Amino acid sequence: MKTPQCAKCVDRKCTREGWTREQLPEFCPMKHKQDVIDTAWKKYKDPKEQKFYQNSTITEQRAYMNIRGRVIAVRPRILEILKFADMMGWKKLGVAFCTGLGEEARRIVEIFESAGLDVYSVCCKCGNVDKTEWGIAGEDKIHALRGQPDKFEAGCNPIIQAEILASEDVDLNIIVGLCIGHDIQFTWHAKGPVTTLIIKDRVTGHNPAASLTSNYHHPRMWKEEE
Numbered sequence: 001m002k003t004p005q006c007a008k009c010v011d012r013k014c015t016r017e018g019w020t021r022e023q024l025p026e027f028c029p030m031k032h033k034q035d036v037i038d039t040a041w042k043k044y045k046d047p048k049e050q051k052f053y054q055n056s057t058i059t060e061q062r063a064y065m066n067i068r069g070r071v072i073a074v075r076p077r078i079l080e081i082l083k084f085a086d087m088m089g090w091k092k093l094g095v096a097f098c099t100g101l102g103e104e105a106r107r108i109v110e111i112f113e114s115a116g117l118d119v120y121s122v123c124c125k126c127g128n129v130d131k132t133e134w135g136i137a138g139e140d141k142i143h144a145l146r147g148q149p150d151k152f153e154a155g156c157n158p159i160i161q162a163e164i165l166a167s168e169d170v171d172l173n174i175i176v177g178l179c180i181g182h183d184i185q186f187t188w189h190a191k192g193p194v195t196t197l198i199i200k201d202r203v204t205g206h207n208p209a210a211s212l213t214s215n216y217h218h219p220r221m222w223k224e225e226e
Ligand code: SF4
Pocket: 004, 005, 006, 007, 009, 010, 011, 012, 013, 014, 015, 024, 025, 027, 028, 029, 030
């Protein structure tokens, strides 16, 4: 049987105490991949990994407070990033943003700076290269949808973004709305850790989870004409 398939697990025994191996589903990695789990466990012994892990887990706990007898979430993601950076001793942040979220990036940088951090930011179009320079055909430009395939259209440059931020030795790279694919390429080329503050989803106001419950987005959406 194919394993792991945790997303199909109903009981999620791994979240609780007191279970037996027989109770685990056949696709459970705790049933079939104990060797991998044991090897991964050992990695937490590295002091660097331990500090990272402990700060992450404490940040997770600090996301909640007991208010009037209820444990509720109190920190938005931007504040969590600030607090986590503080725990890690990171002072220099790099923001790689999409030009379409330029206003959001401006506010984000302002917030980080007001918290005393040293912030560098790079727009996705930095480099100012027409998409055809990277082998994109005119008909694959967004301008082509308006009947203007030959018009200049600046391409996104995730490698440039990554390398410019690396040239400043930032402690943490923060993605703000990079396109799917460009965000992956940015992550590959970034020096040091990367997190995402805003994940681009043009249709849902950057809230991809909305598509999972909306009938206007969901039904067989992969079956579309080119
Ligand atoms: S680890 Fe095992 S018990 Fe936990 S979610 Fe995956 S399949 Fe379920």
